[in-house]
Amino acid sequence: MLEYIELFFKSIFIDNMVFATFLGMCSYLAISKKVSTSVGMGAAVIFVLAVTVPVNWLLDQYLLQPGALSWLGEEYAGYDLSFLSFIMFIATIATMVQLVEIIVEKFAPALYNSLGIFLPLIAVNCAILGGSLFMQSREIPTLGLSFVYGIGSGIGWFLAILAIAAIREKIRYSQVPGPLRGLGITFIITGLMAIGFMSFGGMLTGGDDAAKKEGATTKAEVKVEVKEDVDKKAEKLANNTKEITK
Structure with missing residues (x-):
């Protein structure tokens, strides 16, 4: 149980997709002008990561890794399909994103219109693919841990975009120096937030x-x-x- 809790909080704070690896920055910067759209985008990212990371874990364990096909028989034990990892992971992500797009368009048309082109672009959001690739490279041992890692990574991205959106709404009425207005002050605040998130490292690593x-x-x-x-x-x-x- 402790292993699950530690991985959950590490994926949110220490290994945050935005602040630790700078993944998903395009959507992070473009959508974070309003809190309402940031909440919808963050929820969609949480759902996609929570589904795609465990599904891709199953694909990696039982299809892609060297010897993963041994469950089909001894004659398949020597096959290595790891070169198909990117294709299989992206196909899974694209399928889930299409499902999210259909659900949002059906039940929240206002949010669908406000997100615009960025909702289908979740399929090419590097944070989504990064979650599956990090899961693979870190050799997460169980399906349960991969699910926890997917949810934690999604929540971390959600907190990042929600925090910067709230700050950007406030500084819109602040006297920011001319050269720093827009993306300039946003990058500075992002760097300061990254320092704050990384400070949890000492608490969660002993x-x-x-x-x-x-x-x-x-x-x-x-x-x-x-x-x-x-x-x-x-x-x-x-x-x-x-x-x-x-």
């Missing part, structure tokens, strides 16, 4: 406890090395004393 353990291990290793060195010198001195006595 922090001082990990450092203390590492320090204790290092001290123990040093003591062993010193003891071995002293023993060698004592043995050498004893041998020299015997030779002198003879």
